[in-house]
Amino acid sequence: MGSWCSSGNRHVATEGGIPKAMTFQQRHLLDIESLTVDELTTVFDLADRFLEISERPIKKVPTLRGRTVVNLFMEPSTRTRVSFEVAEKRLSADSVNISASGSSTSKGETLLDTVRNIEAMNPQILVVRHGEAGAPHFIADRVDAAVINAGDGAHAHPTQALLDCATMRRALGSIRGREVAIVGDIAHSRVARSNMVALSKLGARVRVSGPRTMLPPHLEDFGVEIVDSLPQALEGVDVVMMLRIQAERLGNKCLFASTREYARTFGLTNATLELTKPEAIVMHPGPINRGVEMAPEVADGPRSVILNQVTYGVAVRMAVLYLLAGSPPVE
Ligand code: CP
Numbered sequence: 271m272g273s274w275c276s277s278g279n280r281h282v283a284t285e286g287g288i289p290k291a292m293t294f295q296q297r298h299l300l301d302i303e304s305l306t307v308d309e310l311t312t313v314f315d316l317a318d319r320f321l322e323i324s325e326r327p328i329k330k331v332p333t334l335r336g337r338t339v340v341n342l343f344m345e346p347s348t349r350t351r352v353s354f355e356v357a358e359k360r361l362s363a364d365s366v367n368i369s370a371s372g373s374s375t376s377k378g379e380t381l382l383d384t385v386r387n388i389e390a391m392n393p394q395i396l397v398v399r400h401g402e403a404g405a406p407h408f409i410a411d412r413v414d415a416a417v418i419n420a421g422d423g424a425h426a427h428p429t430q431a432l433l434d435c436a437t438m439r440r441a442l443g444s445i446r447g448r449e450v451a452i453v454g455d456i457a458h459s460r461v462a463r464s465n466m467v468a469l470s471k472l473g474a475r476v477r478v479s480g481p482r483t484m485l486p487p488h489l490e491d492f493g494v495e496i497v498d499s500l501p502q503a504l505e506g507v508d509v510v511m512m513l514r515i516q517a518e519r520l521g522n523k524c525l526f527a528s529t530r531e532y533a534r535t536f537g538l539t540n541a542t543l544e545l546t547k548p549e550a551i552v553m554h555p556g557p558i559n560r561g562v563e564m565a566p567e568v569a570d571g572p573r574s575v576i577l578n579q580v581t582y583g584v585a586v587r588m589a590v591l592y593l594l595a596g597s598p599p600v601e
């Protein structure tokens with residue numbers, strides 16, 4: 271029987287607690303570019319529903335019982351890996367975790383051979399993090415299982431952008447017309463790339479800023495405004511998204527004078543936060559380098575929604591797993 275539940279300041283028609291008229295035509299989740307605005311909205315509406323399950327005393331539904339999900343993490347991760355595993359367990363899927371150091375890739379096995387062997391065990395979904403841009407696409411072209419990109423090189427991190435947008439929508443009520451500043455190492459950030467695409471699709475106005483050496487070429491193609499200084503980026507915005515310097519992707523390159531100089535020029539403090547709207551929220555995908563891109567008092571302050579992002583991450587990943595598993599009934 272149909273019912274109405276509140277989602278932020280909107281009302282969504284539901285059936286059995288799941289939003290009606292869900293739109294999601296994807297076989298894999300590899301990037302944000304492939305998703306329509308309706309598909310983005312479907313994920314957010316569904317995540318609101320799954321957030322409620324995560325708040326129950328017994329945080330488990332049998333929705334993905336009998337389905338197998340393999341989490342193949344070839345690069346380090348805390349938030350993404352744990353939240354996928356928690357999401358899978360809350361949906362009663364059988365989840366299996368593989369990391370680079372514990373797998374036979376450390377003995378020289380190729381990624382393709384590894385994936386073919388995993389595929390032979392008939393999982394429904396593969397969640398893939400890899401240091402090489404395009405690795406999840408490469409796998410998706412060669413397996414029957416649905417593939418979720420959990421971050422590939424500096425290319426894309428679609429579930430991070432989905433959870434960031436879902437957190438913004440929940441905190442602010444809407445995304446269209448909002449001013450969002452993304453600050454830091456844009457060139458090496460898959461989070462920045464996926465968020466620029468998602469926020470532009472959803473009608474936000476995005477400003478990006480960072481050291482010139484950390485801004486990639488053709489950034490304007492994302493439909494964002496490039497500003498030189500942190501104060502210009504922060505002036506009057508609704509959302510500040512601070513990014514970590516991706517040291518693991520810099521190699522021997524030296525793109526800024528010193529960490530101290532970077533913190534002085536692009537680090538968010540309570541003083542610079544004053545330039546934003548009074549109700550502006552502060553976001554960070556994690557892990558944070560406290561005292562570099564963000565002062566500890568900002569990370570832990572009243573405007574920070576950083577841990578809300580992590581909480582929403584589980585709900586968003588439950589939604590994505592559910593949609594890629596063919597939207598089975600929820601009990
Ligand atoms: N935000 C994010 O991807 O964090 P992890 O690297 O810890 O997964």
